[in-house]
Structure formats: C-alpha cells, structure tokens
Amino acid sequence: MRGDPLARPYWSGQIQISLVSFGVKLFVATEAKGEIRFHQISRKTGERVRHQKVLASALEQDPTEAAAPVEKDEIVKGYEYRKGEYVTIEPSEIDNLRVPSKHTVEITQFVGLDELAPEYLEKPYFVVPENDTQAEAFAVVRQALAKTRKAALGKIAFSGREHVLAITATPGDDGGMMAYTMRYQEELRNSGEYFRDIKKVKIDEDSLELAETLIKKRSAKFDPSKFTDGYEAALKELVEAKLKHLPVPQDEPAAAPARGQVVNLMDALRKSISTGDAQSASSLPKKKPPVSVKEPAAAKSAKGIALVGPAAKSHARRKSA
Secondary structure (H helix, E strand, C coil): CCCCCCCCCCEEEEEEECCEEEEEEEEECCCCCCCCCCCCECCCCCCECCCCCECHHHHHHCCCCCCCECCHHHCCEEEEEECCEEEEECHHHHHCCCCHHHCEEECCEEEEHHHCCHHHEEEEEEEEECCHHHHHHHHHHHHHHHHHCEEEEEEEEECCEEEEEEEEECCCCCCCEEEEEECCHHHCCCCHHHHCCCCCCCCCHHHHHHHHHHHHHHCCCCCHHHCCCHHHHHHHHHHHHHHCCCCCCCCCCCCCCCCCCECCHHHHHHHHHHCCCCCCHHHCCCCCCCCCCECCCCCCCCCCCCCCHHHHHHHHHHHHC
C-alpha cells in the first residue's frame, strides 16, 4: 500500500439524524490489485501511442495533418443545447453548486439489512469519526444500527452527482461503519423483460431434494481470501512466456456436447453429491424415470451454472471416445 491510507479521505462532512449530528470521514474501501498494466503500442514501430485533446475543427479541415493539442486549462465543460451550439460551464461554477448533501448526509429513514437488495449496492466506503470529539456519537449510532440490524439511508453528493447512501455497522468489535453508494431505480433494467420467456416447469420433488442436499454439502462459511483473479494469473503467465520466448499458453476448448443429447438430471445430481465424501445410497431419494434436458438449453447456455453441466461434458467425452 502506497503511503498512509488515512491521509486523504474521499469525503468529509456531517451525518445528521434528526437533531443529532457528528463529523465523519469516508475512505474508498476498494483498490485495484492487478499488477499487469497494458499500454497501447504501434504494431509497426513498437512505440507507445499517446492520446491528445485537439480541436474537432482542426481534424475536419485536414485529417492527415497533426493538430495542435489543447492545453488543459483551456478546456471547460459544455452542454449542447442545439446542434453545434454549447453553453459553457466553468469548473468553479460546478464546485459552487447549491447541493446540501455535499457537506451533510441527512438520514431520512432506516431499513432492515435484508431489505438492501444486492443489485442496488454500488461501491463500499469505510466510515470513521472525524476526530475523537465525534467518537461518542459515532459509537452510539453504530451500536444502535448493529443491535437493530438496520441500515441508515440518506443522500451524499460527490464525483459529479448525488448518490443514495446506505450506512451500516460493521460486524464484530472493530468499531467502524460501512457506507455503500446505491443505484437509483431507473438505473436498473426491467428484469421482467429478461425473465418473462423462461419456461415454467414442474419441479420433481426428488430432484429438488437432491439439489438441496448438493447445496448443503457444498455450503461453507464465506472466506473471501479463497478467491483469486484467475484472469490476472493467466495474463502473468502469458507475459512471462513472451519474455522468456516460450510457447504462448492457450486455452483448451472443452469438447462440445452433441446436439440433442439427453442428460439424466437425477443421475447428474447423484454423481455431483457422490463426488468426494460419498453419502450412502440409502439416504438418497429413489431413482425416478430420466428427465430429458436437451443441449443447448442446459449444458450450453448455462455453462458452469446448470447442475447438469458437468455430467453433460463427461457424457460428451465418453461419446467422442
């Protein structure tokens, strides 16, 4: 980590709950960890390509001639109110916008933690008291949120817009709080447009029981340290191979299941459960007639997610052999 992580808060201001207010600082809770960074390089010369801001009119007059770059202090924002006509906005005018939530998060309501749908949560921030004087009010509110399992909702303005903000107590006894910017309702697409054509099927009780058994068997306490970026690792392998003039590693595409292949869902579930520490067959539901699942509906379109996926691939390999 470069420098002191507490040196520059992303936002400082007040949290106000009715007549209670206290100062806080927000710090961005995430950081980019990838070590592989690419630049744009000319294929012909191997030189780095850089982008410059130039006048559009200069390019229109002579696209073949290099246009003079526009200096940063010459650039202002502009809103196109009519084709080719703009009203200009100075940076200082934006900085002085009359938006109360630039300085104070006024809590307007509290909601249960289970009401915060994941699709609305956007970016996390650490919340700490502004100084020791604010620590008492901060601690009381934090403890109250933890005991009631509630989140405080308000609005905050930064990065050129006003966000809905959800503030929660962190689990455990670290004494901190988390804040999450949230998406507005109109930013989410209508799920009905995507789910309406899903075929309604009758759920077989034995298949459901097997699926529940599989879920219970694979359930574990969430440990984020177990998850790493495989794409980043593959990029490092590629770069190292290039540097050492070794063969470039390539993906090995899996054998595609034959069209019209029928997969027995019950067998796939049973085999999934028996992988590793197998359970006794007597504890499983009795086998029922095969359930036909045609590829690509399950094995192809839901690759890596459908319960029949691994069995479908295994079946395809045996068939091709």
